Amino acid sequence: xxxxxxxxxxxxxxxxxxxxxxSLAEGGASVIAVDNDPQLIDRIKDEVRQAxxxxxxxxxxxxxxxxTDVDTAVVAMGENIEASVLTTALLKQLGIPRIISRAINDVxxxxxxxxxxxxxxxxxxxxxxxxxxxxxxxxxxxMIPISxxxxxxxxxxPESMRGQTMSEVRESAExxxxxxxRIRTSVDGLGNPVKTETVFLPRDGDTLEDGDVFVLVGPxxxxxxxxxxxx
Numbered sequence: 001x002x003x004x005x006x007x008x009x010x011x012x013x014x015x016x017x018x019x020x021x022x023s024l025a026e027g028g029a030s031v032i033a034v035d036n037d038p039q040l041i042d043r044i045k046d047e048v049r050q051a052x053x054x055x056x057x058x059x060x061x062x063x064x065x066x067x068t069d070v071d072t073a074v075v076a077m078g079e080n081i082e083a084s085v086l087t088t089a090l091l092k093q094l095g096i097p098r099i100i101s102r103a104i105n106d107v108x109x110x111x112x113x114x115x116x117x118x119x120x121x122x123x124x125x126x127x128x129x130x131x132x133x134x135x136x137x138x139x140x141x142x143m144i145p146i147s148x149x150x151x152x153x154x155x156x157x158p159e160s161m162r163g164q165t166m167s168e169v170r171e172s173a174e175x176x177x178x179x180x181x182r183i184r185t186s187v188d189g190l191g192n193p194v195k196t197e198t199v200f201l202p203r204d205g206d207t208l209e210d211g212d213v214f215v216l217v218g219p220x221x222x223x224x225x226x227x228x229x230x231x
Contacts, residue, residue: 005030009070009096011056011087012077013040016102016123020074021048032070057086067094075101078123081108085115092116143223151220154181157212158226167204175218175226177202183211 006029010021013035021044025031031048035041036055045051055061067073073096075087081104088101092115101117103109109120143153157180161169169177180202185195199215200206216223 006071007069008072008074009034009067010074010076013044017076018044020076057083059090062090070096072098078102078104085111088112088117089115149219151223152217153223154213154215155226157208157214162208162210164208165204166202166206174222175216177214177216179215181213
């Protein structure tokens with residue numbers, strides 16, 4: 001009989017690990033939280049299916065844990081590279097179907113990959129790239145990579161596209177505009193500026209206005225190229 005919910009074990013309950021646990025639980029997953037710190041276990045125990053006090057770097061301890069129904073394991077510890085590496089290796093040895101491990105630098109990432117981690121999360125590198133992108137392209141309000149080549153971005157509509165219809169934009173752009181955020185400023189009865197923000201799914205006949213913001217997905221170079229059109 002198929003399981004109703006995905007079972008995810010999260011190893012390491014620092015800030016990142018706790019947030020992963022909470023988000024997974026809120027999303028309907030069955031979460032097993034694992035750490036060797038009793039205080040961290042106590043903090044998360046009421047938010048997950050099971051909170052286990054365990055040293056995940058100890059082979060006997062991890063083999064004795066009830067992990068046979070786990071679909072995905074998240075190795076969330078970062079700063080303790082030895083614990084991250086050993087935990088990933090032992091989980092791989094147990095035959096966990098999918099292992100997602102956190103890395104804090106390139107060497108750590110390569111080691112985890114060599115051990116058989118299915119996915120690597122490198123928060124430091126990914127966030128560094130996001131910050132750099134926002135500095136270099138001030139038109140880009142935010143950009144989140146979703147693969148090596150594609151990103152989701154929020155950016156000001158380039159000056160060259162203002163006044164165009166969405167049909168014209170879609171003919172020329174190499175990106176997919178998913179939504180448009182329209183910001184308008186008016187004055188209330190006391191003379192104070194009031195900003196109104198609406199978000200809508202653009203149709204071909206919609207005309208872009210000054211101050212509009214795109215929410216789009218597409219090849220990262222194409223998104224970065226839009227900044228060349230200016231604000």
